[in-house]
Amino acid sequence: MPSVLTPGDVAGVVTAVRATGPLVHCITNTVVxxxxxxxxxxxxxxxxxxxxPVEAGGFARVADGLLTNLGTVEGEQPDAMRVAAHAAVDAGTPWVxxxxxxxxxxxxxxxxxxxxxxxxxxxxxxxxxVAALAGGQGGRGVDSLDTPDGVRATALRLARESGAVVAVSGAVDLVTDGARVVRVRSGHPLLTRVTGVGCSLGALVAACAAVTDDRLLAATAATAWMCVAGELAAATAPTTGSFAVALLDRIDDVEPAVVGARAGLVAEPVGAAA
Amino acid sequence: MPSVLTPGDVAGVVTAVRATGPLVHCITNTVVxxxxxxxxxxxxxxxxxxxxPVEAGGFARVADGLLTNLGTVEGEQPDAMRVAAHAAVDAGTPWVxxxxxxxxxxxxxxxxxxxxxxxxxxxxxxxxxVAALAGGQGGRGVDSLDTPDGVRATALRLARESGAVVAVSGAVDLVTDGARVVRVRSGHPLLTRVTGVGCSLGALVAACAAVTDDRLLAATAATAWMCVAGELAAATAPTTGSFAVALLDRIDDVEPAVVGARAGLVAEPVGAAA
Amino acid sequence: MPSVLTPGDVAGVVTAVRATGPLVHCITNTVVxxxxxxxxxxxxxxxxxxxxPVEAGGFARVADGLLTNLGTVEGEQPDAMRVAAHAAVDAGTPWVxxxxxxxxxxxxxxxxxxxxxxxxxxxxxxxxxVAALAGGQGGRGVDSLDTPDGVRATALRLARESGAVVAVSGAVDLVTDGARVVRVRSGHPLLTRVTGVGCSLGALVAACAAVTDDRLLAATAATAWMCVAGELAAATAPTTGSFAVALLDRIDDVEPAVVGARAGLVAEPVGAAA
Known part of the structure; x- marks a missing residue:
């Protein structure tokens, strides 16, 4: 039976990112x-x-993590993503x-x-x-019309078929490697009212994947880090401008143990009902 | 005789945007x-x-509003604007x-x-x-060397000839549909010292145009919303970094009635002297 | 013997930028x-x-300063930089x-x-x-693996051979025109934890070069302005989100005399040991 992630595991990832400063290669959209x-x-x-394209392949080889984000697929970006993706797989660079x-x-x-x-x-x-990637219909722009619970079975299937860990964001986030399912219950609605939070989470996942071989843990720790920072930020900054600033402040200074303790981790058997 | 806009009309637009969350399709410059x-x-x-271009047409049809901003006309952006503009006109999507x-x-x-x-x-x-669009000379970059009052006649002519509502920003903003002229006297000089305020106002106009068929009202309400938020922000944040944050906070939490009451609306006969 | 820069010289540049509002043409990367x-x-x-490219040449001629930043060399940007650079040299526009x-x-x-x-x-x-531009090896991405002191001789040689003033940022910044060397000892580690600070410093150098013919002074004053604002910002904002906001606030409201006095200027003979 696969191991269950603990708050201490999550805290350890936060500590390791801060200690090692992984270099994250981002090919992402111009908005964020x-x-x-x-x-x-x-x-x-x-x-x-x-x-x-001419620079992305070589850089993906030396970076500690790679993010490809399809938010604005303009000009040479698609080709740069193709080159970087193949280079990352070849070099063993974790790729989100x-x-x-x-x-x-x-x-x-x-x-x-x-x-x-x-x-x-x-x-x-x-x-x-996630539903669209697995072959279904999408939402409207960057908004989701579905919930993580609603696509649980789809996410599990996508993880098994692709070999990738799948992280689904929402009010309660869901992360799965096809064998394990973890939910992250922390978070705050203001996280959806600042542009780039989800996109930045992708980059943070890549940073966390640079410091642990357990990819389920990497995705879970990054999600918890962002969600707990969001909760703490909302406690002092209830409007969107201040919240965006406080979110960065809390990502910077939150204690690793607090990320683990407040993450709201729930591990469940893969066969359990949603 | 055309109706006169009231503070209550303006407040109603703010309320409606918050209630309905219009999807605004932006093709805008990379700075903002x-x-x-x-x-x-x-x-x-x-x-x-x-x-x-391949995505912009279909998206402009399903969006609730469209903004095309010419701040950086690079790569495929001009073609995307052409496609989106025609689609918006065809589908009846309000377009700024x-x-x-x-x-x-x-x-x-x-x-x-x-x-x-x-x-x-x-x-x-x-x-x-606005003067340049009507056939005159422009300013230097994004700075204006003219004033809304100075281009009043030009703006009226542009509105009548193009069929568009014309909104001219400045110390006192001027909005006209060719039959009515409204001035918005609120605002603050700090609004000119944060990048993207004018460009963002264009997007806010598109959001407001999604919730009312009165296009003069939509442009006026968006202008008032930004200007009143700017006044309120400046009261607590007198320097540019904090002001930019407070501006978002006040757009978020200002009461609709306050936007209407503090807008400083002045309606005037089209034939009146500037 | 060349003149030594004084705190008063630095303060004068800050005052002049605020008084004249130079128009700075930036061709820079999409991140910043x-x-x-x-x-x-x-x-x-x-x-x-x-x-x-079609707009950059004419604009570089009328602007008061030009920045070309190679952070993201995508699409038409390289051609725009070539056109703007030649136009700036031809028109006498200071170019960073x-x-x-x-x-x-x-x-x-x-x-x-x-x-x-x-x-x-x-x-x-x-x-x-700077080492790479002079013919050596580079760092990893935007991080520097060298120090200004470590490349002192290289920077001097680059300045003499190219005719450009060379400004090297680091814990202690170094500025040289090949005949004079100035160090700026102010600054704060948080300046390296907000994206775009170095890139923005390049733009600020261009703004300062628009108000003085002494290019060594222009680069020194801009560096001091950013470093002193960073020190003041860090005193009230110890985490990265708030620091970024406070940095803009202090650039806005710092007294010119304070920039000069706190800059930590050290002039040294060119032949002195590092």
Missing amino acids: TNVTANVLLAAGAAPAMVAT LDPVAIGALPLRTALAAELLAVGPTIVRGNASE | TNVTANVLLAAGAAPAMVAT LDPVAIGALPLRTALAAELLAVGPTIVRGNASE | TNVTANVLLAAGAAPAMVAT LDPVAIGALPLRTALAAELLAVGPTIVRGNASE
Whole structure:
């Protein structure tokens, strides 16, 4: 029987990211590059946005983690993602695929399917995006019309068929490697009212995957880190502008043990009812 | 005689945006995508930046509003704007054209003229940009060398000839549909010292146009919302970094009735002297 | 013997930027456009991001300063930089070259060498980037593996051979025109934990170069302005989100005399040991 993740495991990942400062190669959308870089810096990681095909392959080999985010698939970005993805798989660089807004939009839906076949380490998205990646319909833009619970079986199947850990964000986040299912019950509605939080979470997952071989733990720890920081931020900043600032502050200074303790981890048997 | 806008009308638009969360499709410049998304989220709307020609047409049909902002006309963006503009007109999606920095810069001046002929619902710009769109000279970059009062006659003519509502930002904003003229006297100089405020206002106009058929009201309400939030933000945050944060906070939490009451609305006969 | 820079000289540059509001043409990377614009606005300057080849040449002629930053060399940006650089040299517009992440990445390394030959007014980078521009090896992404002291001789040689002032950022910044060396001892580690600070410093150097013919002074004053604002910001904001906001606030409201007095200027003979 697979091991169950503990609060101490999660805390250990936070500590390790801060101690080692992993270099995270991000090919992400133009709306969120800035906040993504600032989230990684707040976490103690080092961001690098390298998105030209001629540079992306070599960089994905030396980076400690790679994020490909399909939020704006313009110009040379798709080719840079293809090159980086193959290089990451070849070099063993942990690679996170975030299939933003696929389903409703044709160009990125096709690209996401193509990248999935290359073999990402972890897939991170909302419920609609995960459903669309597994072959269903998407939401409207970046909003999800589904819930993590509603796509539980789909996420499990996607994990088993693709070999990737699948992390589904929502009011209660769900992470699965096909053998284990973990829910993260922490979080706050304000996390959906600042642009780039989900996209930045993808980058944070890549940072965490750089410090542990347990990919389920990496995705879970990153999710818990963001969610707990969001809870703490909302306690002092109830409106969106201040909240975005406080979120970075709390990613920066939250105690690792607090991330573990407040994560609201729930492990459940794969066969259990949702 | 056309009806006069009231503070209650303005408050009603704020309430409706928050209640319905319109999906606003933004094709805008790379400098301001992040702040534009955050302004829309603070207002309770849902941003989506979809800027490739193959995706932009279909998305403009399903969105509740469209913004085309000419701040950085790079790569495929001009083609995405053309496709989205035609789709919006065809589908009846309210469409805001923001002709950033035209006049001085040739590429975007030609594109703005081309898009104007397609038939935007609302044109939003500073005085120099509005003058240039109507056939005059522009300013230097995004700064305006003219005032709304100075281009009053030009704005009226542009509204009548194009069929669009024209909103001119400045110390006192001016909005006209060719039959009515409204001034919005609220605002604060700090609004000119944070990047993306004018561009975000264009997106907020599109969000407001999604909840009312009165386009003059939509442009007026969005302008008032931004200006009153700016006044309130400046009262607690006198320097630019904190002001930008407080501006989002106040867009988020300002009471609709306060937006109406503090807007400083002045309706005037079209024939009156400026 | 060349003159020594004084705190009063530095203060005078800050005052002049605020008084004249120089228009700074930025062709910079997509990660930092927003924060770069906000730093310039906080300083009292006027940013304009014009990055298409057809528009960049004419704009570089009328702007008061130009920044070319190689952080993301995508699409038409390299061509826009070439056109703008030649126009700036031809028109006498002060031009800052920031060779972000060269050395490790081939595309931008070649472009940086090409632009250096055109004749920038000032080169600004970290130690690894300056070493790579002078013909050595680079760092990993935007992080520097070298120190300003470690590349002192290289920076002096680069300044003499290229005719550009060379500004090297680090724990203690070093600025040289080949005849004079100035160190700026102010600053704070949090300046490295917010994305875009170094890139924005390049834009601030361009703004300062618009108000004085002494290019060594321009680079020194901009460096001191950013470093002192960072020190003051860190005193009230010890975590990264709040620090980024406070940094803009202090760029906005710091007294010019305080910038000069706290800069930690050290002038040294060119022949002295590091």
